[in-house]
Amino acid sequence: MQTAHGRRRRRIRTLFVSDVHLGCKHAHAEQFLEFLQQHSPEQIFLVGDIIDGWKLRRSLAWHPVFNEILAHLYELAESGTAIYYTPGNHDAFLRGLPWNFSFIRVQDEFVFEAMDGRRFLVTHGDKFDRVECAAGWVSQIAAIGYDVLLSANRCVSHWRQLRPGSEYSLGAVIKRRVKQFVRYISDFERRLVDHARRQGCDGVICGHIHTPAQTEIDGIAYCNTGDWVENCTALVEYETGELALLRHFDDAPPIEPLEVDFPHEEFAATASTVA
Numbered sequence: 001m002q003t004a005h006g007r008r009r010r011r012i013r014t015l016f017v018s019d020v021h022l023g024c025k026h027a028h029a030e031q032f033l034e035f036l037q038q039h040s041p042e043q044i045f046l047v048g049d050i051i052d053g054w055k056l057r058r059s060l061a062w063h064p065v066f067n068e069i070l071a072h073l074y075e076l077a078e079s080g081t082a083i084y085y086t087p088g089n090h091d092a093f094l095r096g097l098p099w100n101f102s103f104i105r106v107q108d109e110f111v112f113e114a115m116d117g118r119r120f121l122v123t124h125g126d127k128f129d130r131v132e133c134a135a136g137w138v139s140q141i142a143a144i145g146y147d148v149l150l151s152a153n154r155c156v157s158h159w160r161q162l163r164p165g166s167e168y169s170l171g172a173v174i175k176r177r178v179k180q181f182v183r184y185i186s187d188f189e190r191r192l193v194d195h196a197r198r199q200g201c202d203g204v205i206c207g208h209i210h211t212p213a214q215t216e217i218d219g220i221a222y223c224n225t226g227d228w229v230e231n232c233t234a235l236v237e238y239e240t241g242e243l244a245l246l247r248h249f250d251d252a253p254p255i256e257p258l259e260v261d262f263p264h265e266e267f268a269a270t271a272s273t274v275a
Contacts, residue, residue, distance in 0.1 A: 012039050013115065014237035018047035018124065018207025019227035021090065022066045023056040028248075029065045032228045035248050036072055041236075044073070044081055045112065046104070047207045047225055048088025048124025077103035084110050088124035088208060111201060115241030118202040118221070121195065125208035125224075128191040193220040205235060212245050 021027040056062065077083050085106045087094040094106055110122040188209060196204035203221030212226030212233040223243065226233030232248035 011239045012041045012236045013239045014043050014045070014112070015039060015041045016045045016047055016122070016205055016223075016225050016235040016237075017050075017228070018088070018225040019049040019210055019229060020069075021049055021052040021227070021229050022069065023052035023061055024229065025061065026229050027052070028228050028232055029063065029069065031232055031248050033065060033069050033072065035232075035234065036069065036076075040076065040079070041081060044076065044083045045110065045122050045205070046083065046085040047122060047205065048086055048126070049090040049207060049227075050085070051091040051094075053091050053093050074103050084122070086110060086123050089126035092126075109199075111199070112205065114237055114243070115239070119200065120203040120205050120221070120223070121192075121199050121201040122205045123192075125188065125192055125206035128195065129188050129208065189217060189222055193217045193222055196220055214243070214245050 017032070020029070020032050022029060073083060083104045085094065085101075085104045086108060087106065095108060097106065108123060108127075112120045112122050114120060192204045192206055196202075197218075197220055201220075203223065205223045205225065207225050207227065209224065210227040210230055211224055212231055212235075213222065213224040214235070215222050221243075223235050223245075225235045226245070234246050234248075235243060236246055237243050
């Protein structure tokens with residue numbers, strides 16, 4: 001597991017974050033801003049659901065810290081950080097825009113070339129969720145139930161003095177019993193991996209299911225950045241080329257890393273569109 005203290009000793013070259021859900025009352029926006037302020041990477045990939053359009057349509061709960069996050073991203077861009085944004089189902093309205101923000105490039109998918117020469121497809125992942133694609137209304141109903149669970153989880157965590165991402169939180173306990181079934185039904189990971197292979201990529205980096213992971217499926221690297229509602233996690237590429245999942249809190253449960261042998265020679269890394 002990478003901890004906050006460990007990451008201060010290593011320079012981060014690329015940062016991948018998803019599912020911040022700005023506009024949702026359960027989003028850990030202050031912690032996300034704090035995390036951003038700790039790093040000055042060469043490039044940032046915002047992997048969808050950064051803004052929660054579903055919640056904002058109902059409540060317009062836009063807080064000052066959200067502006068601080070956008071302002072900090074702008075400052076990073078002004079200082080030379082390249083920022084890429086692949087929208088998700090909660091911020092899908094960005095997919096229909098005929099233009100990009102002045103400091104952020106927006107499109108459905110990117111191909112990221114890592115320092116070790118591997119090519120990763122970067123996309124939110126909602127288009128590979130069978131439930132989301134077949135019956136979007138089910139996802140919206142499920143989101144209401146998810147909010148209820150998170151509210152209950154907040155009460156339990158406050159009572160037990162647990163931090164986000166604790167393996168003993170109510171959300172974690174329920175997920176251990178239910179999430180595997182949901183992921184089996186949607187066949188989410190395998191569909192993403194198959195798509196990455198068709199695009200000639202060595203791996204895929206996604207979000208959407210709020211479950212941080214770093215593994216290999218049928219020879220394709222699968223990385224899920226997690227979220228900033230439950231887990232407060234991000235995927236990073238160090239200057240050595242190593243990819244690792246970070247948790248914002250030192251006392252959170254560990255995330256098993258993907259064991260990869262990285263070559264010593266350096267490669268120039270770029271982000272390009274999917275043809």
